[in-house]
Amino acid sequence: xxxxxxxxxxxxxxxxxxxxxxxxxxxxxxxxxxxxxxxxxxxxxxxxxxxxxxxxxxxxxxxxxxxxxxxxxxxxxxxxxxxxxxxxxxxxxxxxxxxxxxxxxxxxxxxxxxxxxxxxxxxxxxxxxxxxxxxxxxxxxxxxxxxxxxxxxxxxxxxxxxxxxxxxxxxxxxxxxxxxxxxxxxxxxxxxxxxxxxxxxxxxxxxx
Amino acid sequence: xxxxxxxxxxxxxxxxxxxxxxxxxxxxxxxxxxxxxxxxxxxxxxxxxxxxxxxxxxxxxxxxxxxxxxxxxxxxxxxxxxxxxxxxxxxxxxxxxxxxxxxxxxxxxxxxxxxxxxxxxxxxxxxxxxxxxxxxxxxxxxxxxxxxxxxxxxxxxxxxxxxxxxxxxxxxxxxxxxxxxxxxxxxxxxxxxxxxxxxxxxxxxxxxxxxxxxxxxxxxxxxxxxxxxxxxxxxxxxxxxxxxxxxxxxxxxxxxxxxxxxxxxxxxxxxxxxxxxxxxxxxxxxxxxxxxxxxxxxxxxxxxxxxxxxxxxxxxxxxxxxxxxxxxxxxxxxxxxxxxxxxxxxxxxxxxxxxxxxxxxxxxxxxxxxxxxxxxxxxxxxxxxxxxxxxxxxxxxxxxxxxxxxxxxxxxxxxxxxxxxxxxxxxxxxxxxxxxxxxxxxxxxxxxxxxxxxxxxxxxxxxxxxxxxxxxxxxxxxxxxxxxxxxxxxxxxxxxxxxxxxxxxxxxxxxxxxxxxxxxxxxxxxxxxxxxxxxxxxxxxxxxxxxxxxxxxxxxxxxxxxxxxxxxxxxxxxxxxxxxxxxxxxxxxxxxxxxxxxxxxxxxxxxxxxxxxxxxxxxxxxxxxxxxxxxxxxxxxxxxxxxxxxxxxxxxxxxxxxxxxxxxxxxxxxxxxxxxxxxxxxxxxxxxxxxxxxxxxxxxxxxxxxxxxxxxxxxxxxxxxxxxxxxxxxxxxxxxxxxxxxxxxx
Numbered sequence: 001x002x003x004x005x006x007x008x009x010x011x012x013x014x015x016x017x018x019x020x021x022x023x024x025x026x027x028x029x030x031x032x033x034x035x036x037x038x039x040x041x042x043x044x045x046x047x048x049x050x051x052x053x054x055x056x057x058x059x060x061x062x063x064x065x066x067x068x069x070x071x072x073x074x075x076x077x078x079x080x081x082x083x084x085x086x087x088x089x090x091x092x093x094x095x096x097x098x099x100x101x102x103x104x105x106x107x108x109x110x111x112x113x114x115x116x117x118x119x120x121x122x123x124x125x126x127x128x129x130x131x132x133x134x135x136x137x138x139x140x141x142x143x144x145x146x147x148x149x150x151x152x153x154x155x156x157x158x159x160x161x162x163x164x165x166x167x168x169x170x171x172x173x174x175x176x177x178x179x180x181x182x183x184x185x186x187x188x189x190x191x192x193x194x195x196x197x198x199x200x201x202x203x204x205x206x207x208x
Numbered sequence: 209x210x211x212x213x214x215x216x217x218x219x220x221x222x223x224x225x226x227x228x229x230x231x232x233x234x235x236x237x238x239x240x241x242x243x244x245x246x247x248x249x250x251x252x253x254x255x256x257x258x259x260x261x262x263x264x265x266x267x268x269x270x271x272x273x274x275x276x277x278x279x280x281x282x283x284x285x286x287x288x289x290x291x292x293x294x295x296x297x298x299x300x301x302x303x304x305x306x307x308x309x310x311x312x313x314x315x316x317x318x319x320x321x322x323x324x325x326x327x328x329x330x331x332x333x334x335x336x337x338x339x340x341x342x343x344x345x346x347x348x349x350x351x352x353x354x355x356x357x358x359x360x361x362x363x364x365x366x367x368x369x370x371x372x373x374x375x376x377x378x379x380x381x382x383x384x385x386x387x388x389x390x391x392x393x394x395x396x397x398x399x400x401x402x403x404x405x406x407x408x409x410x411x412x413x414x415x416x417x418x419x420x421x422x423x424x425x426x427x428x429x430x431x432x433x434x435x436x437x438x439x440x441x442x443x444x445x446x447x448x449x450x451x452x453x454x455x456x457x458x459x460x461x462x463x464x465x466x467x468x469x470x471x472x473x474x475x476x477x478x479x480x481x482x483x484x485x486x487x488x489x490x491x492x493x494x495x496x497x498x499x500x501x502x503x504x505x506x507x508x509x510x511x512x513x514x515x516x517x518x519x520x521x522x523x524x525x526x527x528x529x530x531x532x533x534x535x536x537x538x539x540x541x542x543x544x545x546x547x548x549x550x551x552x553x554x555x556x557x558x559x560x561x562x563x564x565x566x567x568x569x570x571x572x573x574x575x576x577x578x579x580x581x582x583x584x585x586x587x588x589x590x591x592x593x594x595x596x597x598x599x600x601x602x603x604x605x606x607x608x609x610x611x612x613x614x615x616x617x618x619x620x621x622x623x624x625x626x627x628x629x630x631x632x633x634x635x636x637x638x639x640x641x642x643x644x645x646x647x648x649x650x651x652x653x654x655x656x657x658x659x660x661x662x663x664x665x666x667x668x669x670x671x672x673x674x675x676x677x678x679x680x681x682x683x684x685x686x687x688x689x690x691x692x693x694x695x696x697x698x699x700x701x702x703x704x705x706x707x708x709x710x711x712x713x714x715x716x717x718x719x720x721x722x723x724x725x726x727x728x729x730x731x732x733x734x735x736x737x738x739x740x741x742x743x744x745x746x747x748x749x750x751x752x753x754x755x756x757x758x759x760x761x762x763x764x765x766x767x768x769x770x771x772x773x774x775x776x777x778x779x780x781x782x783x784x785x786x787x788x789x790x791x792x793x794x795x796x797x798x799x800x801x802x803x804x805x806x807x808x809x810x811x812x813x814x815x816x817x818x819x820x821x822x823x824x825x826x827x828x829x830x831x832x833x834x835x836x837x838x839x840x841x842x843x844x845x846x847x848x849x850x851x852x853x854x855x856x857x858x859x860x861x862x863x864x865x866x867x868x869x870x871x872x873x874x875x876x877x878x879x880x881x882x883x884x885x886x887x888x889x890x891x892x893x894x895x896x897x898x899x900x901x902x903x904x905x906x907x908x909x910x911x912x913x914x915x916x917x918x919x920x921x922x923x924x925x926x927x928x929x930x931x932x933x934x935x936x937x938x939x940x941x942x943x944x945x946x947x948x949x950x951x952x953x954x
Binding site for chain 2: 043045047048049050051052054055056070072075076078080089091092098104107108154155177179180181182183185
């Protein structure tokens with residue numbers, strides 16, 4: 001039972017970042033100068049006591065300057081905007097309202113740091129274990145293991161897998177979060193767009 | 209008879225000395241100086257809140273982001289823990305403790321709802337609760353199976369998330385430490401709780417040494433900042449010590465030189481100072497007996513009565529010096545009437561201040577009147593024997609010449625002309641009305657160290673921590689009733705403070721718990737929930753029954769310090785909660801509870817006391833006018849007598865205002881002093897058959913007063929500076945105008 005409440009305590013964190021493992025360094029090198037990241041995602045969650053997998057899909061948008069947008073389209077419409085001002089949420093097309101949801105902030109922080117080139121500026125919360133035999137089929141893979149005791153009680157590992165381009169890590173295509181109770185969450189990105197151009201007014205509007 | 213009186217008096221003084229030696233209780237806490245709220249219960253809670261705040265010190269370490277700051281801060285925190293100066297040293301979050309406390313709430317989870325879920329239920333929009341649960345299942349963020357099993361609608365999780373609103377700061381505590389990153393700088397914080405009073409001088413110094421010397425002792429890459437009441441208090445104490453030394457030493461040297469120069473003997477000095485010292489002992493003892501304690505501030509202001517009482521000594525000494533052929537008794541008989549009228553006039557004005565109801569002013573009044581009376585008694589009883597006229601040295605002719613010239617000064621001559629005094633009254637009255645702009649801001653009572661202020665500002669900016677401090681204080685004998693009151697107040701406040709979370713949102717009243725339970729029961733039994741579980745392929749859990757005992761967690765302190773900033777516990781037979789308010793909240797009307805804005809409220813109370821004191825001063829002067837006119841001098845002479853100190857004070861006040869000094873309640877105190885001393889001057893002159901010689905005594909007295917009060921202008925504290933200026937200039941003006949009363953007579 002206490003582990004359950006410790007997990008809720010995790011909600012109160014603002015998580016730091018990952019480490020500078022080679023593959024991640026390459027990923028960040030690839031993302032240096034990127035002003036805009038867009039992809040479609042599918043999130044598939046397997047939870048004990050829930051017979052059916054929890055599947056959702058939508059669009060992720062990221063700009064180092066403007067923050068992150070996680071737009072779930074199915075099975076319900078939820079837009080979440082995370083920026084320096086906080087977390088804002090809109091349900092079923094309604095107005096964006098500021099919410100206090102540190103759990104979302106945690107995940108958004110991890111995603112933002114993976115997608116940004118500022119990894120060297122944040123403290124490491126994870127041990128990085130490269131998965132060497134993963135360089136197959138033009139893919140790279142690393143495993144993040146939480147360092148501190150409390151986080152270990154909540155998360156077993158985060159596996160990050162991406163595409164190799166000219167033998168260099170190019171982009172993330174799968175994130176697998178495993179927790180200690182054996183549940184896992186798999187997030188898959190498709191249709192990745194990386195842009196180094198200044199954002200158009202329309203693109204900027206999505207973040208507001 | 210005279211001998212018996214002397215013995216009785218000496219026995220009385222000895223008794224007072226023994227009493228004060230055994231019972232002295234000096235209060236140095238500046239907060240005790242502040243006027244109080246009318247309700248004792250409010251005072252009790254406000255002082256508890258202030259005490260809690262005053263015991264906190266925030267320390268911030270800053271370094272470039274690449275620097276490994278955490279070990280440096282941890283080492284320092286460990287040193288503080290071992291140093292034993294602090295009750296608590298918090299440099300990290302104990303998540304296990306948080307989890308333990310949340311576990312205590314788990315049995316009551318079906319009686320607890322978040323604000324938004326409650327609002328949805330009240331609006332009949334139960335579907336919104338299901339949508340929120342789905343957002344959690346399908347949105348960003350994680351949960352595990354156990355959590356789902358325990359709280360399948362995530363309603364309890366949403367409720368628990370409200371607890372983070374109690375955290376004033378948005379800190380990164382992912383690694384357990386309390387840190388934040390801004391630009392290329394990282395910051396680590398340590399929160400210290402004192403284990404003694406922030407106003408204990410010895411303890412202050414130890415804390416300041418431990419906290420403020422960080423920049424010298426720690427690694428050069430790290431910049432430390434700190435703030436807390438104890439650091440400001442330590443700075444103020446050191447500053448006051450320095451100022452008291454300057455003023456005390458300066459006055460002492462000046463008075464010594466003056467006595468030696470004029471009387472050319474140490475004996476008058478020793479007897480006069482002893483007399484004033486014994487007068488202070490009696491004054492201190494009576495004040496202590498009357499009030500149970502003496503505030504150092506009252507002592508400081510009360511001690512200014514030495515400036516008045518030295519007049520009695522000078523008056524006797526100069527009279528004796530000029531009449532060396534007379535006996536001491538003859539000398540005293542010659543001046544007794546003037547001394548008594550002077551004393552009674554000053555006392556009447558002082559006594560008026562008791563009716564203001566401001567404790568410190570009452571202490572000042574009692575101290576001053578008793579002190580003056582004691583010195584007067586000693587002058588009457590002992591001076592004729594101890595300072596017999598025949599032992600005096602001949603007066604200095606130069607000084608007498610000066611006094612003679614002074615008595616015919618042009619201003620005094622002009623004032624004697626018919627119609628000048630009333631014109632001056634009219635002109636000064638109108639001018640005062642035009643320029644008078646008092647400032648009752650309580651913060652002028654202290655001068656904050658610029659360095660400490662800069663550190664506080666830096667920490668506040670980093671933590672995004674505003675300095676607003678308005679609260680709604682709610683109290684009730686019954687905790688459940690109090691929570692209901694708070695819920696109503698918080699609901700009203702949310703109209704202007706949408707993100708406000710009340711204690712009653714975290715620990716609801718029994719009535720609200722029942723409503724919450726009923727709402728969840730309805731939801732669990734609804735078709736919506738059945739569909740939700742069937743879509744997921746999960747079993748719906750059963751709802752637990754209603755349980756008593758949640759309020760006990762508040763009562764017995766099981767939730768620890770989580771609620772300390774808001775929940776004041778059981779004080780004086782009442783439970784109390786402080787609800788933080790924005791300015792918009794303050795402006796709403798509140799029938800229930802008391803709006804507390806301590807700095808603002810105290811400034812307002814100062815304003816009330818200033819207005820009341822001014823009224824009292826005016827009434828006292830009017831009363832004195834009536835008495836003097838009726839009993840002794842008649843209307844015309846009384847008008848002239850009173851006008852000299854009154855116009856001097858008014859002129860001094862106008863100049864204080866025009867030169868940009870701080871005008872406040874303490875300026876009225878300064879006027880009181882000018883009037884008290886000034887009335888002595890004019891009465892002495894009026895009663896004297898040898899005004900030139902009396903003028904010597906007044907000049908000596910004025911010199912010591914101007915010296916002592918003039919030195920107060922060196923103070924860093926605005927009110928003290930202003931007080932020194934008003935009294936110094938006022939007395940100079942009295943001295944300049946006083947001869948107008950004798951010329952008229954002759």
